[in-house]
Amino acid sequence: MSVTPSVRDQAWPNPVKSWYMVAILAVAYSLSFLDRQILTLLVGPIRRDLQISDFQMSWLLGMAFASFYAVVGLPMSRLIDRASRRQIVFWGISLWSLMTAACGLTRSYAQLFIARMGVGVGEAALNPSAFSMVTDSFPPKKRSLAMSVFHLGIPIGQGMALIIGGSAIAWVAHIDPASVPIFHVEFSWQLVFLMVGLPGLIVAALMQTIQEPPRRGLIVTEAGAVTQKVSIREVASFLNLRRFTFFAIYVGVGLKITLGYGSSAWIPTYFIRVHHWTATEIGLVYGSFSMISGIAGNFLCGSIANWLARKGHRDAPMLVVLWGYFLAIPLAIIAPLVPSAAFAIFLFQAATFFSNFHVLAPATLVAITPNQMRGQISAIYVFLANIIGLGLGPTIVATFTDYLFHSDLAVGYSLSLTSAILGPSGALILLWGLKSYRKCLKEAEQWDSDEPVSAH
Numbered sequence: 001m002s003v004t005p006s007v008r009d010q011a012w013p014n015p016v017k018s019w020y021m022v023a024i025l026a027v028a029y030s031l032s033f034l035d036r037q038i039l040t041l042l043v044g045p046i047r048r049d050l051q052i053s054d055f056q057m058s059w060l061l062g063m064a065f066a067s068f069y070a071v072v073g074l075p076m077s078r079l080i081d082r083a084s085r086r087q088i089v090f091w092g093i094s095l096w097s098l099m100t101a102a103c104g105l106t107r108s109y110a111q112l113f114i115a116r117m118g119v120g121v122g123e124a125a126l127n128p129s130a131f132s133m134v135t136d137s138f139p140p141k142k143r144s145l146a147m148s149v150f151h152l153g154i155p156i157g158q159g160m161a162l163i164i165g166g167s168a169i170a171w172v173a174h175i176d177p178a179s180v181p182i183f184h185v186e187f188s189w190q191l192v193f194l195m196v197g198l199p200g201l202i203v204a205a206l207m208q209t210i211q212e213p214p215r216r217g218l219i220v221t222e223a224g225a226v227t228q229k230v231s232i233r234e235v236a237s238f239l240n241l242r243r244f245t246f247f248a249i250y251v252g253v254g255l256k257i258t259l260g261y262g263s264s265a266w267i268p269t270y271f272i273r274v275h276h277w278t279a280t281e282i283g284l285v286y287g288s289f290s291m292i293s294g295i296a297g298n299f300l301c302g303s304i305a306n307w308l309a310r311k312g313h314r315d316a317p318m319l320v321v322l323w324g325y326f327l328a329i330p331l332a333i334i335a336p337l338v339p340s341a342a343f344a345i346f347l348f349q350a351a352t353f354f355s356n357f358h359v360l361a362p363a364t365l366v367a368i369t370p371n372q373m374r375g376q377i378s379a380i381y382v383f384l385a386n387i388i389g390l391g392l393g394p395t396i397v398a399t400f401t402d403y404l405f406h407s408d409l410a411v412g413y414s415l416s417l418t419s420a421i422l423g424p425s426g427a428l429i430l431l432w433g434l435k436s437y438r439k440c441l442k443e444a445e446q447w448d449s450d451e452p453v454s455a456h
Contacts, residue, residue: 013213018137021210022149025130028093028207029153030160031200032123035100036065037161038196039116040268041169041279045189050109054408058398060109061265064116065123066391073124077379081230081372085129090207092125097200104193107186127362128378135366135374136213141309144317144363148302151359155294155352158264159287161196166283168192215371230372238373239380245368245440248433249318250381253361254388255426256325260355262393262418263332267348270411275341286345293349297324297356305360314441315434317360317367322430324357329423336412368440393418 012018039046043057080088099118106112130150138146172191185191239246271277271286301320308316328351335347362378369377400414401407 012139013137013211017211018146018213019149021137021213022134022146024203024206024210025089025126025133026150026153026156028089028126028203029130029150030157031093031153031203032096032126033154033157034160034164034196035096035119035200036123037158037264038100038165038192040265041162041165041283042189042192043269044272044279045169045187046112049187049189050112052109053402054398055395055402056109058265058394060112060116062261062394063391064113065120066386066389068117068120068124071383072121073128073379073382074376076124077128077376078232080125080128080132080375080379084212085133085375086207086210086212088125089129090204092122092129093200093204093207094122095125096120096122097197097204098122100197100200101194102197104185104190104197106190124382127382128375131362131366131378132371132374133213136216136371140314140367142306143366144305144309144320144360145299145302147317147363148298148305148359151356152295152298154359155291155298155356158294159291162268162283162287162290164196164283165192166278166280166287168195169283170278170280230376235373235376238369239377242368242436242440244436245433246365246377246380248430248437249361249364250384251388252426252430252433253321253358253381254385255422255429256355256358257385257389258393258396259332259419259422259426260358260393261389262397262422263348263415265394266397266411266415267336270336270415271341271344273409274412275344277341286348289345289349290352293353294356297353298359301357301360305363314367314445315438317363318430318434318437321358321360321364322427322434324354325423325427325430328352328354328357329419329427332419332423333416336415364437368437368444396422 039061043054043061046052046060047054047057076088096119099115099122102118103112103115106115131147134146134150135143169189169192172188175188175191185194268279268282268286271282272279277285301324305316305320308319313319331347331351332355335344335351338344338347362381365377365381366374397411397414397418400417401411404417405413
């Protein structure tokens with residue numbers, strides 16, 4: 001077994017360099033959400049040109065992306081725990097940007113489905129790598145805010161997808177696809193994918209300007225040697241001994257993400273169908289408010305968790321996630337049922353504000369996991385959150401619309417019903433796991449305070 005020097009006595013990385021790293025990762029995360037969410041504004045044109053149903057569209061919005069995003073993340077996580085995380089993210093951004101642009105070259109449902117799968121493959125590299133790098137760059141009492149700043153990519157990316165997407169749709173509507181040189185597109189919506197995909201290569205290049213942080217919280221043998229490789233059996237044993245805690249986080253937060261993805265995928269369509277807004281209007285108005293409420297929610301939850309941590313609450317991230325859950329649920333149920341479009345936007349944004357507290361879920365995981373397992377534990381979280389969340393969320397809403405209510409105009413009822421079922425279920429599961437999570441935190445104090453971790 002190879003031996004490397006322990007970093008437990010080294011100072012934490014320079015804060016300026018650490019926050020610069022977080023900023024670049026947040027930009028990459030924003031771009032990933034822009035690339036994956038731009039499809040929500042293109043439901044109408046794509047359904048029309050490819051002649052597909054809401055149910056088929058939901059597979060493009062969800063499972064086509066989520067299946068490969070989640071599955072590829074599992075084997076990739078083994079590499080993340082050993083190799084350069086910076087380089088893994090660089091190649092991931094490059095791939096998903098090119099595959100987003102490739103969506104603009106497709107001419108059939110099957111081709112678009114495959115291209116969306118490729119976007120998922122590239123984006124699988126980002127989250128587990130980022131969770132690991134942020135954890136190695138900030139001490140526990142400052143980690144929640146850093147993690148929430150990284151997750152600003154969600155509201156910024158979603159907002160950009162709506163704002164930029166709405167403007168791009170209005171712009172390309174006046175362009176004859178046949179007049180576009182080089183790419184030979186057939187439909188105007190294909191130009192939108194080309195416009196948002198190719199600039200991602202610039203963000204990929206920026207990843208080469210950050211430094212790889214030294215790994216902390218490493219498992220060591222009884223002889224004091226650092227264990228470079230952890231077997232899959234050891235990871236499975238680690239999870240099994242803490243199964244109640246990880247089940248609560250994975251499934252409890254996974255149901256919240258299911259609700260979030262299901263809602264965000266269909267809210268633009270809800271305003272277009274029920275309140276007769278144009279894609280450009282909903283993109284500008286809802287996108288702007290989503291960005292503001294999401295950013296505010298992220299900063300508040302990170303700040304609250306850091307404050308609680310300084311007061312001695314090591315379970316602060318879990319508590320804040322729970323608070324956000326219970327505050328968001330009633331708002332999400334009511335929002336699509338009110339007759340006023342303005343009031344609906346207010347309620348949706350209030351729900352978004354509190355529901356964004358779940359961005360601290362990765363902080364709850366890394367706090368109870370040694371370094372050599374963080375990429376793999378995070379990848380399982382990403383796998384379940386996306387298979388359950390992104391994969392099923394849009395489809396659950398579409399299933400209610402197509403097969404329960406039998407009307408495109410009933411999408412608001414579908415959104416409300418999804419919130420009423422998934423919200424309380426996830427919150428109760430997470431609450432059930434709080435006691436076991438606190439026990440795991442007690443066990444983890446040795447490595448999260450930079451002490452060596454026993455391999456047994």
